[in-house]
Amino acid sequence: MALGGYKIAKGCWISVFPFVTHRDPRFFENPEQFDPERFADDRAEQIPPYAYFPFGAGPHVCIGNTFAIMEMTLVVSTILQRFRVALAPGQREVEPVPDVVIRPKGGLRVTVSKRSAFAVAGTGKEGGHNTEVR
Ligand code: HEM
Incomplete structure (x- = not known):
């Protein structure tokens, strides 16, 4: 089987690393720069689907996603x-x-x-x- 041009042998484990994808310059301008504004409404729309997935994705996406974001926003701002x-x-x-x-x-x-x-x-x-x- 091939995925994204890579041959995957039967029985292989595949892991995804958000840390790496979240720093990929193909998806994020100046990826190493602390730039919370990259998530502002107008700019967030430019982030391709699945390029930012701190809560996973697909059927097992984190059910605490929106709660965690709201909680963190409140805690940090307070x-x-x-x-x-x-x-x-x-x-x-x-x-x-x-x-x-x-x-x-x-x-x-x-x-x-x-x-x-x-x-x-x-x-x-x-x-x-x-x-x-x-
Ligand atoms: C910053 C906070 C959090 C982060 C970064 C986070 C991240 C994640 C990730 C990466 C997954 C795995 C998704 C997958 O398997 O593909 C997950 C699953 C899950 N999370 Fe969170 N999580 C957070 C907070 C929470 C909170 C607050 C709750 C509950 C109130 C929660 C409940 C769950 C549950 C139940 C799953 C399993 C979903 C499933 O397998 O169907 N998480 N989370």
């Missing part, structure tokens, strides 16, 4: 309204460790500074203290 998160001094470049999910080797040290109530209200003013967490 935290960032209240805290500034920055890389801790001395934190080296992240080395990814492949596991069930990809994780940063040795953890990721950040500093968390509390924003003031004014910042939460959207005035742009900030205050608070630094607390290092892991």
Whole structure:
């Protein structure tokens, strides 16, 4: 049998790696660049079907897909309204460790500074203290 021009022997295991496809310049402009706007409505339409599949695809696609996206949006925006998160001094470049999910080797040290109530209200003013967490 052949798939995409590759011969597949009977009994072979085939795996797909979202990490690789999600960084393929055929599908994503500047794939290594952190660019959340690539998922904005007008640009997301340009992503070919099955080029972005963090929740799998097909009959076994993740049933928590939309819940997870909504939850993550709420959690991240709620935290960032209240805290500034920055890389801790001395934190080296992240080395990814492949596991069930990809994780940063040795953890990721950040500093968390509390924003003031004014910042939460959207005035742009900030205050608070630094607390290092892991
Ligand atoms: C960021 C969060 C999540 C990610 C990245 C994720 C990713 C995935 C992936 C890659 C699959 C495998 C799809 C396949 O076999 O082709 C899957 C399946 C599944 N996920 Fe998630 N998932 C997430 C959150 C959730 C949540 C919150 C729930 C439940 C509330 C959930 C429930 C399931 C179930 C039940 C399946 C099995 C579906 C089936 O085999 O028919 N997931 N998920």
